[in-house]
Amino acid sequence: MRKALIVIVFTHLLNILHAQKDLDMFPKPHPWRGNNQFLNYVLKKYPIADTIYFKIPLTFWIYTDKNGFGPGPVQIKQQIKMLNKFFNQYNHTGLYFYVAKINFVKNRRHLTMGYFFENFFTTTKYHIPGTVNIHLVRNIKIFSKNNNIGGTYNSLTQALIITTSNFPTGLAHEMGHYFGLLHPHRNWNRGKLFAESVSRTRTVPLSHKRNCEVRGDYLCDTQAQPDLSLFCDENCNYIGHITDPWHQPYHPDTDNIMSYFKNKHCRKHFTRMQIAVMLYNVTINQYAKFWRNIPQNNKFFPDKYEPDNYPQIATLLLPEQEQYHNFNCLPTGKETLFDTQDFFKINFVKKGLTFIKISKAKNLFPQLKLTIYDNFLVPIFTRYITDPTIIKLPDLEPNIYYIKIQQINRPKTCNLYDYKIKLTVY
Numbered sequence: 001m002r003k004a005l006i007v008i009v010f011t012h013l014l015n016i017l018h019a020q021k022d023l024d025m026f027p028k029p030h031p032w033r034g035n036n037q038f039l040n041y042v043l044k045k046y047p048i049a050d051t052i053y054f055k056i057p058l059t060f061w062i063y064t065d066k067n068g069f070g071p072g073p074v075q076i077k078q079q080i081k082m083l084n085k086f087f088n089q090y091n092h093t094g095l096y097f098y099v100a101k102i103n104f105v106k107n108r109r110h111l112t113m114g115y116f117f118e119n120f121f122t123t124t125k126y127h128i129p130g131t132v133n134i135h136l137v138r139n140i141k142i143f144s145k146n147n148n149i150g151g152t153y154n155s156l157t158q159a160l161i162i163t164t165s166n167f168p169t170g171l172a173h174e175m176g177h178y179f180g181l182l183h184p185h186r187n188w189n190r191g192k193l194f195a196e197s198v199s200r201t202r203t204v205p206l207s208h209k210r211n212c213e214v215r216g217d218y219l220c221d222t223q224a225q226p227d228l229s230l231f232c233d234e235n236c237n238y239i240g241h242i243t244d245p246w247h248q249p250y251h252p253d254t255d256n257i258m259s260y261f262k263n264k265h266c267r268k269h270f271t272r273m274q275i276a277v278m279l280y281n282v283t284i285n286q287y288a289k290f291w292r293n294i295p296q297n298n299k300f301f302p303d304k305y306e307p308d309n310y311p312q313i314a315t316l317l318l319p320e321q322e323q324y325h326n327f328n329c330l331p332t333g334k335e336t337l338f339d340t341q342d343f344f345k346i347n348f349v350k351k352g353l354t355f356i357k358i359s360k361a362k363n364l365f366p367q368l369k370l371t372i373y374d375n376f377l378v379p380i381f382t383r384y385i386t387d388p389t390i391i392k393l394p395d396l397e398p399n400i401y402y403i404k405i406q407q408i409n410r411p412k413t414c415n416l417y418d419y420k421i422k423l424t425v426y
């Protein structure tokens with residue numbers, strides 16, 4: 001059984017190797033294929049506006065060598081910021097992403113991820129359901145070579161693999177695949193039978209369907225285009241003088257996130273229909289009920305400072321500026337994930353009396369353990385907190401310190417715990 005599966009998988013892998021860099025072996029159904037009108041109905045439900053309809057949890061798997069070297073939480077925080085820029089600022093997709101969990105896998109072998117078997121088995125082994133799983137590696141190699149593959153989406157295990165060389169648009173591109181988008185240049189060089197035409201009104205033989213609805217990425221609002229990594233310069237200008245198989249010259253947009261470019265900074269834009277495809281695929285996801293941005297789901301969503309579970313990505317705590325923090329939970333099918341700690345960074349410039357005020361917020365007040373660390377992460381002070389309180393800190397020399405606030409004795413039920421924190425220096 002397992003042998004048969006491996007043979008099937010391998011055959012599929014070889015078939016798609018020349019076609020594209022993403023492992024789109026088991027493509028999702030495309031109800032808009034031949035019927036783009038379908039997507040207008042989707043957009044009636046989710047008008048494109050500055051509204052967040054879904055908040056989608058991400059699980060990161062970071063592969064490091066045994067000393068911990070490799071991509072780290074700082075890069076994840078930057079990546080999430082960029083991802084939300086593409087999905088909310090440059091494009092109003094209605095999708096917002098947050099980090100549910102960061103896992104470290106100390107295994108140098110996976111730092112350079114093999115494109116075939118290693119990809120398949122690793123992303124099967126390391127997987128948290130109910131979240132989008134993203135594997136952060138240094139390189140992806142095909143056979144023994146390090147090919148310049150920035151990222152890949154494995155549609156079989158539904159995992160994203162991103163390399164550090166593929167920052168900053170790689171994650172947005174692979175996320176597009178995760179939510180059902182295809183490359184606009186798909187099959188561009190495979191002749192009249194398979195290619196998308198520049199003309200938006202051309203129909204395919206023996207059917208009344210428009211060519212642009214059944215070829216390429218099946219979307220008529222993304223223009224027909226060749227692989228732009230071959231026909232665009234570093235400044236994102238189209239420099240191809242080529243035609244489609246019907247001899248019409250291409251006039252592609254050169255900023256689509258799902259296109260290929262030499263310069264990945266060219267990618268900025270999703271079209272209206274691309275957004276509709278993603279919204280449709282989120283809606284049919286079995287976990288969508290946990291992702292909907294509605295008040296009942298607030299217990300699943302982290303506060304605005306997250307992720308801040310590690311000192312490298314601690315939240316800066318400035319005097320007299322009160323911050324709201326929560327410990328959210330997340331059902332993932334098998335188990336429930338809990339956010340259990342926040343890291344803060346404080347920067348004392350002069351000696352003085354220092355207080356930390358922990359007060360009640362809107363929801364359940366958590367039992368806490370507060371630890372202060374010096375600049376070398378050596379713990380120097382600990383206090384348990386069961387009620388809102390003001391803590392006088394020990395005399396501290398001017399320097400940088402870290403505070404860890406950890407939730408303890410948490411019941412395994414999915415409730416929202418939160419608190420407010422304020423630093424006062426006299």
Ligand SMILES: [Zn+2]
Pocket residue numbers: 021022173177183
């Ligand atoms: Zn791709």
